[in-house]
Amino acid sequence: MQKQEMIRITCNDRLGKSVQVKCRPGDTIGDLKKLIAAQTGTDSSKIILKKWYTTYKDALTLEDFKMRIFPIKIFEHNYSYLILDEKANEAAVVDPAEPQKVLAVLAQTGAKLTSILTTHHHHRHSSGNVELISDRPNLAVYGHDARIPELNYVCKHNEEFTVGTLRVRALHTPSHTKGSVCYYVRNINARNEEVERAVFTGDTLMTGGCGKFIEGESKDMYNVLYNILGQLPKDTKIYCGHESTLKNLRFANAIDPNNSRISEKLEWAQTVNSTVPTTIGEELEYNPYLRLSEPSIQNLTGNSNPYEAMHILRVLNDNFDSNSNELNNINELFGINYGMNNVNVINIVNGISNLVM
Numbered sequence: 001m002q003k004q005e006m007i008r009i010t011c012n013d014r015l016g017k018s019v020q021v022k023c024r025p026g027d028t029i030g031d032l033k034k035l036i037a038a039q040t041g042t043d044s045s046k047i048i049l050k051k052w053y054t055t056y057k058d059a060l061t062l063e064d065f066k067m068r069i070f071p072i073k074i075f076e077h078n079y080s081y082l083i084l085d086e087k088a089n090e091a092a093v094v095d096p097a098e099p100q101k102v103l104a105v106l107a108q109t110g111a112k113l114t115s116i117l118t119t120h121h122h123h124r125h126s127s128g129n130v131e132l133i134s135d136r137p138n139l140a141v142y143g144h145d146a147r148i149p150e151l152n153y154v155c156k157h158n159e160e161f162t163v164g165t166l167r168v169r170a171l172h173t174p175s176h177t178k179g180s181v182c183y184y185v186r187n188i189n190a191r192n193e194e195v196e197r198a199v200f201t202g203d204t205l206m207t208g209g210c211g212k213f214i215e216g217e218s219k220d221m222y223n224v225l226y227n228i229l230g231q232l233p234k235d236t237k238i239y240c241g242h243e244s245t246l247k248n249l250r251f252a253n254a255i256d257p258n259n260s261r262i263s264e265k266l267e268w269a270q271t272v273n274s275t276v277p278t279t280i281g282e283e284l285e286y287n288p289y290l291r292l293s294e295p296s297i298q299n300l301t302g303n304s305n306p307y308e309a310m311h312i313l314r315v316l317n318d319n320f321d322s323n324s325n326e327l328n329n330i331n332e333l334f335g336i337n338y339g340m341n342n343v344n345v346i347n348i349v350n351g352i353s354n355l356v357m
């Protein structure tokens with residue numbers, strides 16, 4: 001029988017308790033967490049091990065190390081994220097526009113922060129870089145737009161870099177802004193297999209919708225959603241930049257009322273505080289911007305040209321009143337019946353679009 005060793009682990013459960021657990025060499029992180037959970041009465045999935053790395057890493061199995069992602073709500077409905085590589089005890093932050101909130105979560109993990117991943121230059125995503133860099137000048141600041149404060153690494157499309165042992169691929173996804181980047185992050189096991197995948201999409205792909213095409217056209221967003229993000233494995237978790245799911249799904253429901261996946265998701269979204277993450281596979285089932293070739297969407301836009309259909313969807317969305325859930329006002333606005341006359345629809349929509357965007 002293996003010798004039991006008494007080891008001391010500082011564990012950050014919700015109470016910040018420090019506990020002593022008995023474990024054997026070779027026990028997994030999961031085993032340790034179960035022991036701590038039993039002792040503290042905490043849900044084992046909520047336990048973060050702190051200060052264990054240098055002492056115990058050799059005793060643990062590589063497969064047990066996770067990529068942990070902490071959504072952090074900032075401002076009214078924005079998200080920052082802390083990405084933690086348990087293997088290296090190293091972390092990156094995505095869009096830390098309220099740095100103190102992110103640093104408070106980082107402190108709980110005991111991990112070393114090495115990188116800022118900035119999705120785009122908009123103030124509520126990038127402004128916190130200034131404070132964070134004045135405090136920690138050695139951080140790598142990734143992005144693809146000179147308007148991002150403290151940017152010190154301009155990543156090219158499909159460029160790979162690492163955070164600890166996590167692999168990160170920068171996906172240049174222009175449309176919401178010219179310099180928008182989504183970060184595709186994977187955890188790799190000892191056999192070099194991807195075991196967890198996540199993509200941080202900023203204001204490009206959102207749960208149930210997408211961002212406005214502020215510095216791009218509908219064909220740019222089409223390219224991003226169909227040729228880049230839509231090509232990621234279906235189990236990739238999506239962490240977007242805003243909690244705008246209810247608004248997005250109300251619009252989706254109004255234009256695709258027979259899609260039961262939308263109504264189910266909408267019902268669920270009304271019962272939770274946060275709707276992140278979803279997955280690429282899920283979004284393909286209900287996000288209208290990823291479903292342009294579906295008959296229900298084509299009936300609405302009356303258009304088989306995907307760029308034009310994307311444009312019509314965006315203008316309808318921008319004019320949609322999610323309080324009344326009515327699309328009728330759009331029809332009144334355009335004075336036409338959608339799906340009846342493609343050419344006129346496009347012309348009218350373009351005219352309206354210039355006024356409202």
Ligand SMILES: [Zn+2]
Pocket residue numbers: 120122176203
């Ligand atoms: Zn934005």
